[in-house]
Amino acid sequence: MQEGSSSDFATVDHDRAARCGHGEVIYAAGKLPHEVVAIAQELLERGSSPCVLATRCDDAQVAAMREAFDGKQPIEVGERCGAVIVGTAESKSTTPIPIVTAGTSDLKVAEEVALTCKALGFEPYPINDVGVAGLHRIMGRLDEVRAGNCVVVVAGMEGALPSVVGGLVDVPVIAVPTSVGYGASFGGLSALLGMLNSCASGVTVVNIDNGFGAAYAACQIERAVLRGGRNPENGSG
Amino acid sequence: MQEGSSSDFATVDHDRAARCGHGEVIYAAGKLPHEVVAIAQELLERGSSPCVLATRCDDAQVAAMREAFDGKQPIEVGERCGAVIVGTAESKSTTPIPIVTAGTSDLKVAEEVALTCKALGFEPYPINDVGVAGLHRIMGRLDEVRAGNCVVVVAGMEGALPSVVGGLVDVPVIAVPTSVGYGASFGGLSALLGMLNSCASGVTVVNIDNGFGAAYAACQIERAVLRGGRNPENGSG
Amino acid sequence: MQEGSSSDFATVDHDRAARCGHGEVIYAAGKLPHEVVAIAQELLERGSSPCVLATRCDDAQVAAMREAFDGKQPIEVGERCGAVIVGTAESKSTTPIPIVTAGTSDLKVAEEVALTCKALGFEPYPINDVGVAGLHRIMGRLDEVRAGNCVVVVAGMEGALPSVVGGLVDVPVIAVPTSVGYGASFGGLSALLGMLNSCASGVTVVNIDNGFGAAYAACQIERAVLRGGRNPENGSG
Amino acid sequence: MQEGSSSDFATVDHDRAARCGHGEVIYAAGKLPHEVVAIAQELLERGSSPCVLATRCDDAQVAAMREAFDGKQPIEVGERCGAVIVGTAESKSTTPIPIVTAGTSDLKVAEEVALTCKALGFEPYPINDVGVAGLHRIMGRLDEVRAGNCVVVVAGMEGALPSVVGGLVDVPVIAVPTSVGYGASFGGLSALLGMLNSCASGVTVVNIDNGFGAAYAACQIERAVLRGGRNPENGSG
Amino acid sequence: MQEGSSSDFATVDHDRAARCGHGEVIYAAGKLPHEVVAIAQELLERGSSPCVLATRCDDAQVAAMREAFDGKQPIEVGERCGAVIVGTAESKSTTPIPIVTAGTSDLKVAEEVALTCKALGFEPYPINDVGVAGLHRIMGRLDEVRAGNCVVVVAGMEGALPSVVGGLVDVPVIAVPTSVGYGASFGGLSALLGMLNSCASGVTVVNIDNGFGAAYAACQIERAVLRGGRNPENGSG
Amino acid sequence: MQEGSSSDFATVDHDRAARCGHGEVIYAAGKLPHEVVAIAQELLERGSSPCVLATRCDDAQVAAMREAFDGKQPIEVGERCGAVIVGTAESKSTTPIPIVTAGTSDLKVAEEVALTCKALGFEPYPINDVGVAGLHRIMGRLDEVRAGNCVVVVAGMEGALPSVVGGLVDVPVIAVPTSVGYGASFGGLSALLGMLNSCASGVTVVNIDNGFGAAYAACQIERAVLRGGRNPENGSG
Amino acid sequence: MQEGSSSDFATVDHDRAARCGHGEVIYAAGKLPHEVVAIAQELLERGSSPCVLATRCDDAQVAAMREAFDGKQPIEVGERCGAVIVGTAESKSTTPIPIVTAGTSDLKVAEEVALTCKALGFEPYPINDVGVAGLHRIMGRLDEVRAGNCVVVVAGMEGALPSVVGGLVDVPVIAVPTSVGYGASFGGLSALLGMLNSCASGVTVVNIDNGFGAAYAACQIERAVLRGGRNPENGSG
């Protein structure tokens, strides 16, 4: 048999926190509700993290998680996006991570960004509904946008907002295309291609609707900043 | 045999000016050089228009046009885009038609817009290299952008500029996606999809690199304005 | 905090009517019913427009709008397309805007065109079921098609109707591809590509099923005509 | 070893005329010039057909064919499309097969249609440059279009012409999309999709630029008509 | 107003039988049930055809048709495909039209082919489940396949059957790709592309799942055969 | 009539076991429940195989199979994937066929692999949840992976696991892309393309989610090994 | 520094023969000519294989290889496909590996299959130009096709040949789609999709034009057969 603890259907990666800075996160889609619970329990019991995050839970999976953990652990559920946090994350920083959204229809994905940041110990700071069709909205909040060490920008349709933000800040911009739109948005493809072809320098992109991935990348940047760098000049790293 | 004048290979549409307001324009791609010249000659001789426009001429076609018409007719050649005007257009209006481009790599398409406007009797007004990565560039020229009865916006890559312009003006915006870009721009597809999914209201779109079509549509708008409308309230039309 | 009035989830763009000629329109998809209502209320209260338009409302959103506004404001609901008008638009012109549809299956989208025109103060004029497989249908109604300052053409499947109309009129043609069809129509892609590649000059295109966008663009043209142009020749603008 | 005559690189299908009504046709693309010649020689020597057709020959292949057969056999070369006929086809019918093209840029493909018809013993009848942007052109030649037992329609860009023709005739319409166009024509995809989604009943479609296939199908229809049908009512077949 | 009879939502094409050989067929998708009934009634009353065909009816549309016509007119419903015939077609020929299907999952589309043939007055002849993975199945029924003046071949997945049939018969082959398959069949795209790229000469193709269109084209061929051709050699046409 | 036994809707291929080594397998999608049962009964009665496999059964089809065979034949149902085995396969080998899955969401497809192996007489050996984001998981089980004559690797998302496995074993690797993922996974396209472009030599690929096909190919390899080859060196074959 | 021998630009994988059964093969595309030579020299000097294979060499790379190795090592160059073998492979088996091609235009890819087999120590056995449009060609050579432990099938256009072969043999079929075709073949996509959706069981597929990969997989199967399996029943492995 294989090394490590593992149920019949899963091989939980208990070493991930040591390697990557944070333990395994459960991607619930396609798993049976009891499987999501079982993996969450194993992760909590093995103690690689004080809290567990499961993303993309449907109603049955959320119900199973509530039934398993309510009253035993703090539990927070994102009603729009289906993310579930069990346990309490250790706060690593109070620096805000700006999460800029183009429209109110993008809030589902932005919620996944925010909950992931919280689960990883960082502070989400939402700046909502400031798309490019009314530029004064984002221009009026530039100080808030510039307050972070990086910015997450969430947009559907043509996905233009990261290009505009990228031209206004001096920090990394992580762009999340959303499936908001219809017709030739092709499920978020238009926003994805727009962001990949951004004329603003240094915008990087994650998968369509992948709020989790964007938040995780943002938190990796925050951790590098907190650590002070693996920098020969200052001897750290 | 069919009605009207026609060579072996073409059925020239001499009635088009009466129906559509401007005579047939020659799309040169895929035609032999002598065919382009022959169609141009027939159009000029039948007199449906004082000048003829041929778009997308390659070097051989341009040379054939020069050889046929130099010294007989005024001839203007767009060196970037291969559009050729033979004869002199009758000026219909001196209202500027703003042609806004995102980057200098879009100038090839913008030149086709400008030459088409001239051939149809209208005044192109270029506003170049004002893409969204440096918003102050377009913001600093808003008065010029707002001086037209419509605006043509030319952009490649993510094609975000029409959304920004569309949110700043109260006239129709005609967006031209260009094939500027590489990789996941897929030959202009990213800009095309971006423009079709624009969050700004009322942006309409033409084919990738179709400067001619955008200019033609803009001139149809200008003509409607000049005519004063087919408006029961003022008895015209 | 940001400037202007804004709820938790939205940053309403009250300045849009001044910039663009008409206030913000609510794109309901992806919003919670109470959010649609709240934005509509804020728009009406701030008075930037005597009426509000919400597009793509589902049954729950329509019900919430009816509950919020019935008896207080006039309310009109497009049963096919889910557009909702609350309040009464100020009539700006009685010039008809011809809305030509290829088949009866396109009526859903044509209804969104018509309601948007009404919400913006213009008169929709439907010409239905005149697709190219029976040319005499459109030929027999040419006078009506030519009565407008622009034409909106709505078609699915191969999307050929705008090319035919574009060759018969001397005004701008705005083409709306619909998702009517199956198989290789790929959700309206065939009609979209057909319209973008139209052999008729000056056809411009909006997103698949985007009746709203086509109507908005048509109304911008009508407004330019009403205004008489920003034309140095006549001193306006 | 396998049955039948065959060189090292090819297994010529000498039985095809018996099965399908016409011998094998050589698709030259990707073959070395001497291979094209060798297959042609074997087909002529085995006598399954009085003439041989090779399509899509490049300059080197055409030159090799000329060198091999000039002075020995009649040879006809399509200068635009690279089709080569060696030998003389037996005339099977003088009924014209109408070949309708939308624009002069489609002539390359139409030439392949015409030469294939000739090689199979039928009469091509070209009707050129009658695209839908000027409907009077096709309307003025309806008698000629209706003179055949079927119609081949060749069009690029949006590929609308087969829908219009399909609504005007009572015979099978075979549509050939061409790669004429640019940008979102995606090498003929727009015309292909347009034709597959035609609102006219009974239009069938071949591959992009496949003039050969359309002509072959048309000739199969002509042969069925000549034969009088495999019809229990008249005892034939 | 326009010529001819027309309800509010439709412009019925009563002239189509004269032009195309058969009256208008109702494509039910996207129409309201009462609209389908109303168009059927108008077609029957105006007498352009003794029977009416409606394709792609859903359960509600079928029920409305039954309620409107049961007891008044003969009515036949295709349970798999949703085609409905009201009235009795005039038999035009008893020549069988072979309809060859690759697998039993393709029967839904084959049923639409068969019912359309019947509605147009021709005899469908099904040859089912003879796909290329067991070649002896099609080889054992070649006489039946060769008994028609044309062949309709229905296949999903890789769509290989038309190529095999096309190499075995001397009549036109009309190929219908079906959406049978999963994964990289992309809703029938694999079969469509396979058929368009068939190595067998003269295969023509209709849209994915378009049994109606294939049958219509086959019947046009049968009609041309019955008519004896518009052939100068025999003086007809 | 055609040769062999066949119901109205199907032409069962009873000769397949002789030609291909295993009898026909029923692809249930698109078939009516009673059709699935009827084909299964005919296959069992004609005795070409001691057991029958039906894949992709939905709930109604599973119920019909249970009703038809429960108490008469052993029946095994894959609850995740809908595969049904009726009867008992003859064991042909006890060599394990390793089935490696990247994540627990891939278990549905892996179950189809396993049940197909069993129905064909071979032993599935699952190695689950060992994706590349935690390399130690697959590295810790290399002995098990290397114990087979071939390996089946099942992965969604980016489909990287076959490349890693392919670089670690000296046997054929059969890769199954799954539709696990969202957004730009485009229903499994990302995994499919990843596997087709694998930098590891000799990885072959089946359709998205095609566990059946991968297992069938693996069993063909096992059968070749059992047979000892058609090898001139050892006189077999 | 990293372990093992490595030049500036490459990290040669000298351990691959031990892990995978054959040493690293050089994919020449995108490498400078001297880089291809340098890697080949390092592989030969380190002795992990008696011969080296480089695929996809252009003229300059072939010339550099000839200059470096002519007179020192046996060298064989595939003139069509650009594969180069330096040194002499150790023969591992004389069992033929049937390589079946649909048409002569597929010979370029088939040559890469054959040369790869030779470089890996196995015997290629070409069966050319036996596509499905003339079924008797493949049927007449079935004994040769069935003589191997597996079959490689190479086809472009619709890619139907693997389905036909898969239904006729009881060994694994490895399908290679080629880019032969035009228009809607989309560079081999049609053949690729056709093969992935094959109705024949157990066909596996490699990348478009990937003759190397197919041959490598076939040789892995042959090696498994030679080894007699890792079979608990016979104690080997």
Added chain:
Amino acid sequence: MQEGSSSDFATVDHDRAARCGHGEVIYAAGKLPHEVVAIAQELLERGSSPCVLATRCDDAQVAAMREAFDGKQPIEVGERCGAVIVGTAESKSTTPIPIVTAGTSDLKVAEEVALTCKALGFEPYPINDVGVAGLHRIMGRLDEVRAGNCVVVVAGMEGALPSVVGGLVDVPVIAVPTSVGYGASFGGLSALLGMLNSCASGVTVVNIDNGFGAAYAACQIERAVLRGGRNPENGSG
């Protein structure tokens, strides 16, 4: 006229260094050689940066740059990728930025990453040819990979390397898909999709072949680390 210095064709963004941390970079594609030189001169003269970077220069553009600046300014040209640095960047850090490439064919893109890092004042650290088909190569260099504050990973084909690296490090991973590959790599699409769907958390992606963008994003991260963060906890920002 617009604010700021600007030539006829360009509107140089001299304010970008202040807003974004680095001045405008010239994307040379589609610009005339003298235009590239003129923009470079204006950027150097206005002093917003001690050096200028132009990417994607072709031979003519490189020659023009050499002619303009050789002898006046230090100039460095990337021979593979066409990037040109004029002037000397101010060194901002000596922390290595690891640039990991999968194969030697990816070196062209990796060179663009490296030169961009240099132009922005950071140290590139190449780790070449360590793709996943030989895992020991990347495993043997993990210390070097982990020495940075972020990692850039460059890979073509299936693009699996970022997933493997992402599972082994605790810093941000920026993935660059390359167009290395053929057939179903579709110009880098396979690598792009693979990276967007990475199962490793927190991988972000740039456009195909966009070495510049990846490097720019990496340098933004390095700058954030150097700055020590805009962190309320330490009072900076």
